[in-house]
Amino acid sequence: MTTTVIPPAAQAPGRAAHRDGNVLRWLGAYTASMIGDNVFYIALSWAAVQSGTPSQAGLVMAVSAVPRALLMLGGGVVADRFGPRRVVIGSDAVRCAAVLTVAALLFVTSPGLWLLALLAVVFGIVDAVFMPAVGALPARVTGRDQLARVQGMRGLAVRFANVVGAPLGGLGVALGGSATAFALAGLLIAVSVPLLISVRMREPAPGVADGANTPDVVADADGTPGDLGAVPARVDESAPDARVPDGEDGAAAAPEQPARATAWRDLRDGLRYIRGHRVLAPLIVTIALGDLGFVGPLNVGLALLADRRGWGASGMGLVVAAFGAGAGAAALLLAWRGTLPRAGSAGAAALLGGSVAIGALAYVPGVGAAVGVALAIGLLAGLSGALCGALLQTQSDPAYLGRVTAVAGIVSLGLAPLSMPLTAAAIGWWGTGPVFVGSAVVCGLGGVVALGVRDLRRAELPR
Structure with missing residues (x-):
């Protein structure tokens, strides 16, 4: 396998992401896949409810989270070893085939909950490699100076998919x-495959390695990162001590071969890289605290709050819509501007402001005030999330980006959802006010960490 070492020189700025056809094809593929995901979960929930009891349906909906959380770190290794483009294309192809197969079976028979549970498990396993690869792909589609704008565009795609998919x-x-809904989901996911195949990959410039001793990135001839442990040592052959020692028979001994990189070694290298990075390590802690304090109140907590205040389903819908509008506005701002000054400080300040708004939501007098507070939460939390995501992209060396995304994804998709049943139980014990305030404190701690770590506080996005 021919390998070349990517030089550390930065690439020249290219076309703006929102005017780049290559980026737009990637965005179209990502949007189609996300809409397909939303349709899939509607179809899965409906089919599960029709085939079993409410508790059985809830189990089917939750079962995909287990393999996703358990296998995502390995998925990051897969994305970095084989290249995110290959992994995303393969993942979408597998998901499309699985969903269309289930749709065909449902058209002719009623296989029951076991098939739905199996499909959910397959989706969870594939998501474990799909999500880290999706996070690593933008760095190979556009330049570093456009990654923040792409992060905003990606946020808009997620909001659009949420609005249209349901x-x-x-x-x-x-x-x-359900059969028709599954078929529709499979076709939407299928749209992403040819679009992804048409996307051109580029050699990503190494990220900013603040405090991290980042090894050279080894790439295959097609630009896919190779084994990180296979970087040949640079030896000055003219130096007298650089000679290969002689063997017992007087002949030159064969040079010592570098240890072959294994998946386990790649995983350890990735975790070591994150731990030693002066920006990424505190950034992931910030993301974790923000998600842990945010997910519970804005999901199960909001439903319980609306029920206790008598807002009804319509009032709760308005609050959720306001939050979505605020988050969409934050993504639009980043997509339009492309960057924001003092990104580390701005993200921390937005997270602190959003945490205050979360605590205040439990004490607003009526639906109108709740809508205004939810709009502020969406705007501030959305801006903080977009800036943290952009910093994650731009600070990571591309050779490690799949593993970095996997670690951040485990926090958001594995640990944070665990706070939802705890939030519901806590509200039953202490009421909405203390629980929302406690969650706001956890969320605000993320902002305190970001402001307290100098390198993260001073982190900037490329211009």
Whole structure:
């Protein structure tokens, strides 16, 4: 396998991401895949409810989270070893085939909950490699100076998929039941595959390694990172002590071969890289605290708050819509501006402001005030999340980006959802006010960490 060492020189700024056809093809593929995901979960929940009891349906919906959380670190290694483009294309192809197979079976028979549970497990396993690869792919589609704008565009795609996917899933169920909805989800995911194949990859410039001793990035001929442990030592052959020692028969002994990199070694190298990085390590702690304090109140906590205040389903819908509008506005701002000055400090300040708004949400007098506070939460939390995501992209060396994304994803998708049942139980014991305030304190600690670590506080996005 031919390998070349990517030089550390920065690449020249290219076309703005929102005007780059290559980036737009990637964005179209990502959006189609995300809409397909939303339709899939609507179809899965409806099919599970129709096939079993509510508790069984809840188990089917939750079962995909287990392999996703357990295998995501390994998924980051896979993304870095084989290249994020290959992994994303392969993952979407597998997901498409699985969903369309289940749709075909549902058209002709009623296989029951076991098939739905199996499909959920398959989705969880594939997501464990898909999500780290998705996080690592933008660095190979555009330049570092455009990664912040791409992060904003990605946030807009997620909001659009959330808004469009649920009605499309409901329409599919209304027209032909779960089978039609599954078929629609499979076709939407299938759209992403040819778009991804048409996306051109580029050699990513190494990220800013503040405090991290980053090894040279070894790439295959197609730009895919090779084994990190296989970097040949640079030896000055003219130096007298650089000669290869003679063997017992007087002939020159064969040079010592570098240890072959294994998946386990790659995983340890990735964790060591994060731990030794002066920006990434505190940044992931900040993301973890923000998610842990945010997920519970804004999901299960909001439903309990609306019920206790008598806002009804319509009032809760308005609050959720306001939050989504605020988060969308934050993503639009980053997509439009492309960067923000003092990104580390701005993200920390936004996280602190959002945490105060979360605590205040439990004490607002009515729906109108709750809508205003939710709008502020969405704007501030969305801005903080977008800036943290952009810093994660721009501070990471591309050779490690899959593993970095996997660690951050485990926090967001594995640990943070565990706070939802704890939040519901705590509200039952102490009420909404103390729990929302406690969650706000946890969220605010993320901002304190970001402001307290000098390198993260001073971190900037490329211009």
